[in-house]
Amino acid sequence: MFSTRSRPAAGPFTRAETATITIPVLAASLLHSTNMSTAYVALPAMQGNLSATPDQIGWVVTAFIVASALGTTISGWLAVKFGRRRVFLWSIAAFTVTAMLCASADSLEELVLFRALQGFGSAPLLPVSQAIMLDTYPRSRHGFAMSIWSMGMILGPVAGPTVGALLTEFYGWRYVFFINVPLGCIAFLGIWMTTPETERRGISLDWIGLVTLAIGVACLQLVLDRGERQDWFSSPEIIAEAVIAGLCLYLFIAHSLTARSPYIDLAIFRDRNFAVGLALIFVFGVTVFASMFLLPLFLQNVQGYPVLAAGWVLSARGVGTGIAMFLAGALANRVASKYLILAGLAAVGGSNVWMTGWNHQVEAAEIVWATVLNGAGMGLMWVALTTVTFSTLAQRYRTEAAALFALIRSIGASMGTSIVVAVLTRSAQANYTALKDFVSDYSEALRLSPWDLGNDAAVAALRREVLLQAETIAFVNDFALLAVTIGVAAPLVLLLRRPGRGAGE
Structure with missing residues (x-):
C-alpha cells in the first residue's frame, strides 16, 4: 500500500497510488491554511487573558505573517537541497510542536515568539504540497489536481473563522492551537508513509540574494501589517521599515541581474x-x-x-x-x-x-x-x-x-x-x-x-x-x-x- 514512498517523485502512478499520496498532502496543507485564519477571531480572548493592548495583541498575527514570508523565501532552496519529502516532514513537525507551545504560552512575549517560529517552520507546507501535487498527477490532469489541492488552500481561510469562533466560545482560545497537535501528528505519519522523495541537488546558496530578499520582504510585511496602526508615514518605525524594504529589494533585483548564479533563476x-x-x-x-x-x-x-x-x-x-x-x-x-x-x-x-x-x-x-x-x-x-x-x-x-x-x-x-x-x-x-x-x-x-x-x-x-x-x-x-x-x-x-x-x- 505504501510502495509509493520508494517511487520516483514524478511518477507515473496508478489511480490508487495517486490517491494514497494526495490525501495526506491535502491534510498537511489544510493545517497551515486554516491556522492562518482561526487565530483572528480568538484575538479578543487572547488580549483579555494576556492583559495586552490592541496594538500588542496584533503582534500575534504580525509575527506569523512576517515569519511565514521569510520561510517562504527559502522554501524552494531547502526542497532542492534536502529533498521535498524531508522538508515537508520537518515543516509539519515544526508546525505541530510550535502549536503546542502556542497553546501553553503564559505571556504575550512567549506567544508572539512561538507564533513567529510556527510561521517560519510551516512556511514550506503550501509551496511544497503544490509542487508534490503537480508532480503526482500527469499534466493532462493538472486542472483536477489543482482543484483538489485548492480545497485545502482556500477552504482553510473560509472555514477557519467559524472553527476558531466555536473553539474560542466553548473551550477557550488555547484550543485554537491545541487542536492542531493531533492533526499534525496524523499528517506527519501520512506523509512519512506515502510521499516519495525528490532527487537532491547540491546547489550553492546565493546568500546575498537570500538575505536581501528576506529582509526586504520582512520589512515590507511589517509596513503593510502595522502601517495603519502606526499612522503610516507619520511613524518613524514605518519610515525606517519602508526605506529598508525598498533598499533591500532594489539590491536583490540588481544582484539577481548581475550574479552568475542568483538565488532566483531569472x-x-x-x-x-x-x-x-x-x-x-x-x-x-x-x-x-x-x-x-x-x-x-x-x-x-x-x-x-x-x-x-x-x-x-x-x-x-x-x-x-x-x-x-x-x-x-x-x-x-x-x-x-x-x-x-x-x-x-x-x-x-x-x-x-x-x-x-x-x-x-x-x-x-x-x-x-x-x-x-x-x-x-x-x-x-x-x-x-x-x-x-x-x-x-x-x-x-x-x-x-x-x-x-x-x-x-x-x-x-x-x-x-x-x-x-x-x-x-x-x-x-x-x-x-x-x-x-x-x-x-x-x-x-x-x-x-x-x-x-x-x-x-x-x-x-x-x-x-x-x-x-x-x-x-x-x-x-x-x-x-x-x-x-x-x-x-x-x-x-x-x-x-x-x-x-x-x-x-
Whole structure:
C-alpha cells in the first residue's frame, strides 16, 4: 500500500497510488491554511487573558505573517537541497510542536515568539504540497489536481473563522492551537508513509540574494501589517521599515541581474504564463483576501452580529467555493483557463458591485447570496490560475516557482488588507465629519424628524446613528475599490496562452 514512498517523485502512478499520496498532502496543507485564519477571531480572548493592548495583541498575527514570508523565501532552496519529502516532514513537525507551545504560552512575549517560529517552520507546507501535487498527477490532469489541492488552500481561510469562533466560545482560545497537535501528528505519519522523495541537488546558496530578499520582504510585511496602526508615514518605525524594504529589494533585483548564479533563476520569468500568473495571483491576494477581511467586520460592526453568528453566515462562501472548484477541475481540459479566470473575476467583481448597494439594514439572505457568488468566483479563479501559471513551466522550476507563487499571493493579501483598512478608517472619519455638519437646529430635515436635540439621550443616539452611517459608507467605498481593481486587472488574463502538448515537460 505504501510502495509509493520508494517511487520516483514524478511518477507515473496508478489511480490508487495517486490517491494514497494526495490525501495526506491535502491534510498537511489544510493545517497551515486554516491556522492562518482561526487565530483572528480568538484575538479578543487572547488580549483579555494576556492583559495586552490592541496594538500588542496584533503582534500575534504580525509575527506569523512576517515569519511565514521569510520561510517562504527559502522554501524552494531547502526542497532542492534536502529533498521535498524531508522538508515537508520537518515543516509539519515544526508546525505541530510550535502549536503546542502556542497553546501553553503564559505571556504575550512567549506567544508572539512561538507564533513567529510556527510561521517560519510551516512556511514550506503550501509551496511544497503544490509542487508534490503537480508532480503526482500527469499534466493532462493538472486542472483536477489543482482543484483538489485548492480545497485545502482556500477552504482553510473560509472555514477557519467559524472553527476558531466555536473553539474560542466553548473551550477557550488555547484550543485554537491545541487542536492542531493531533492533526499534525496524523499528517506527519501520512506523509512519512506515502510521499516519495525528490532527487537532491547540491546547489550553492546565493546568500546575498537570500538575505536581501528576506529582509526586504520582512520589512515590507511589517509596513503593510502595522502601517495603519502606526499612522503610516507619520511613524518613524514605518519610515525606517519602508526605506529598508525598498533598499533591500532594489539590491536583490540588481544582484539577481548581475550574479552568475542568483538565488532566483531569472530564466523562470521568460515563461509568459508564469509571469502573468504572478501578476494575477497578486491581484487575487489583494481583492479576495481583502473581502474576506471586510465582510466579518461589516457584519459585526455595522449590523451587530455576534462573532459566532457572523462566522456561520459567512461560511456560505465555502459552498460557492467548493462547487466552483470542482466545476473548474471538471472543465479544465475542456475550457481554456483564461475564460475560467475571467468568469471568476466577473463573479468576484460582480459580488463587490452588489455589495456597494448595501446599507446597515441589508438582509442576511442577500449577504449569503453575495458571499456565495464571491466564493464561487474565488474558486474558479484559484483553480484555473494555479493550473495555467505552471502549465508551460519546466518541471525543474516547480518547487522554486511554487514558493514564489505563494510569496506573491501572501504579499498581495497583506497589501490588500492594509489598503482596505486604511480606506475604511479614513473614509469613516471623513464621512462622519461631513455628516455631522447636517446635524444642527437649522436643519429642515432634522426639525421634521423625531430626534430632539434638546434631549441628551436623543443626541447620543443620533451620534451613534451618524457614526453607523459613516462607517457603512466607508465599507461601500472599500467594496467599490475592490470592484475597480478587478476591472483594471482583467485585461491581463488575455495575455495567457493555452499550453501545447508536452509543454513544460
